[in-house]
Amino acid sequence: MADPEVFSSMGNKQERYDALVTVYSADLFRYALWLCRKREVAEDLVQETFLRAWKSLHSLRDDKAAKTWLFTILRRENARMYERYSPGFDDDYDFDSVAVEQEDEQVMQLRECMKMLADEYREPLMLQVVNGYSSKEIAGILDLTPGTVNTRVFRARKQLMSLMSQDDSFGQLEVVS
Amino acid sequence: MNCVEFRRHCLESGVTLDNETMAHQQSCDTCQRFYQQQSQFESLLGQALAVPVPDGLESRIKLRKSFAPRWQMRQLAIAAMLLLSVGVGLRAFYGPAPLDEALLAHALEAHSYRGAADQPMPLARVSQITNGLGAQVNNLGDIRYAGHCRIHGRMAVHMLVNTDMGRYTLFLMPDQPLEQRISEQVDGHQVVMFPSGKGSIGVVVPAGSDWVESTEAQVRDAVTWSI
Ligand SMILES: [Zn+2]
Numbered sequence A: 001m002a003d004p005e006v007f008s009s010m011g012n013k014q015e016r017y018d019a020l021v022t023v024y025s026a027d028l029f030r031y032a033l034w035l036c037r038k039r040e041v042a043e044d045l046v047q048e049t050f051l052r053a054w055k056s057l058h059s060l061r062d063d064k065a066a067k068t069w070l071f072t073i074l075r076r077e078n079a080r081m082y083e084r085y086s087p088g089f090d091d092d093y094d095f096d097s098v099a100v101e102q103e104d105e106q107v108m109q110l111r112e113c114m115k116m117l118a119d120e121y122r123e124p125l126m127l128q129v130v131n132g133y134s135s136k137e138i139a140g141i142l143d144l145t146p147g148t149v150n151t152r153v154f155r156a157r158k159q160l161m162s163l164m165s166q167d168d169s170f171g172q173l174e175v176v177s
Numbered sequence B: 001m002n003c004v005e006f007r008r009h010c011l012e013s014g015v016t017l018d019n020e021t022m023a024h025q026q027s028c029d030t031c032q033r034f035y036q037q038q039s040q041f042e043s044l045l046g047q048a049l050a051v052p053v054p055d056g057l058e059s060r061i062k063l064r065k066s067f068a069p070r071w072q073m074r075q076l077a078i079a080a081m082l083l084l085s086v087g088v089g090l091r092a093f094y095g096p097a098p099l100d101e102a103l104l105a106h107a108l109e110a111h112s113y114r115g116a117a118d119q120p121m122p123l124a125r126v127s128q129i130t131n132g133l134g135a136q137v138n139n140l141g142d143i144r145y146a147g148h149c150r151i152h153g154r155m156a157v158h159m160l161v162n163t164d165m166g167r168y169t170l171f172l173m174p175d176q177p178l179e180q181r182i183s184e185q186v187d188g189h190q191v192v193m194f195p196s197g198k199g200s201i202g203v204v205v206p207a208g209s210d211w212v213e214s215t216e217a218q219v220r221d222a223v224t225w226s227i
Helices: A013-036 A039-055 A063-084 A105-116 A119-129 A135-142 A146-165 B003-013 B019-027 B029-049 B057-065 B073-085 B090-094 B098-112 B123-131 B212-222
Strands: B135-137 B142-151 B154-162 B167-173 B182-186 B189-196 B199-206 B223-225
Touching (some): A013 A039, A013 A063, A063 A135, A119 A146, A146 B003, B003 B029, B019 B029, B123 B135
Antiparallel strands (some): B135 B223, B142 B154, B154 B167, B167 B199
16 A cells, blocks of 8 residues: 555645545455445446546545545445436346456355345455555544444454354354354 | 453454564464464455456546546536436436536547547457447447446446547447437537437537438447347
8 A cells, every 4th residue: 555645745636636546446446346246336436436536636635534535435426326326237246257266165155255244344344354454544434433343343254254154164263252 | 461352353453463462372372273263264355355456447547537627518518418308307417416417527528538548448348338238339440438427327338439530429328218319519519319229329429520420320230239
């Protein structure tokens, strides 16, 4: 993750914007895919997020807040999309292009379990595992306290392990209460 | 630190150890085993959640943004006309519909955007985008951009196509039914819309172009619907 400081010196709107796209577009896409399940829709969502960001870039006073700001826009756009546009898509997650390498059976199984988690558990876990964000950063994005984030990722892991153990190899995994 | 605290830390942080937890892990066999299992789980979790980011995402975002600052009434006028023609009305356009307004205006600006794409978009990528909305496009020539947009909350494909005569913008709108063909000049642009499949298609060329009809004919031939 690039140091947020890199943005600070950039007074130029265009450069500032391009830097945001470079640093955060991939993170936002991964997050969006788990939110809306379809690659095309996820990309649309990220596009919308950045269009919004471009238009209101002036309101981002502190570039250190960029990450939280962008994720907040994305979450809002996602809600708006669902409200305004009832997707004709089925409910499946779109991981077609993920299954290119020889896909580990446990990985696929875990992915299935991941789909079963409540959004409130899946989202913070995703931000932590996929994007490598700290509890404090996740708290900023999801508008929670860091303590709540910790509790949720803790429960998310416990639920995942419990779901996995119903199948096989993680059966012996000790789960603390 | 005790064992319960250690395990809680692992499940909260994803086996990222600080000094204190490291010390406990090294001094406690049970927690060492727990830690190893947990590391294995984290590695699986990382693989399960990692999804590849589409090629060119970053540049497509930068491209779209390039339309934004050049918003003018010209685009808004065309957008309003398109919306009127699909039976939505100005109220929807100027009312609480900033998302549509943004998308449509940006999409409409696309055809005049010269820096858009230096190379034809790979046909596989184009198909991926059109197929998602049930459209197949054959022999349309040099497609420089294809992406999804929303027009009044319904997904549409917008495309930029280069021809010998110039560039035009094409909208495939599977969910915007239209009763009959419309051709209007709107502030510097010729907009042609006609029913197609269960929805409609829009073609936007610079006003005064004598190639709008041949383009329309080509588009009619090129687009088929599977829905
Ligand atoms: Zn211990």
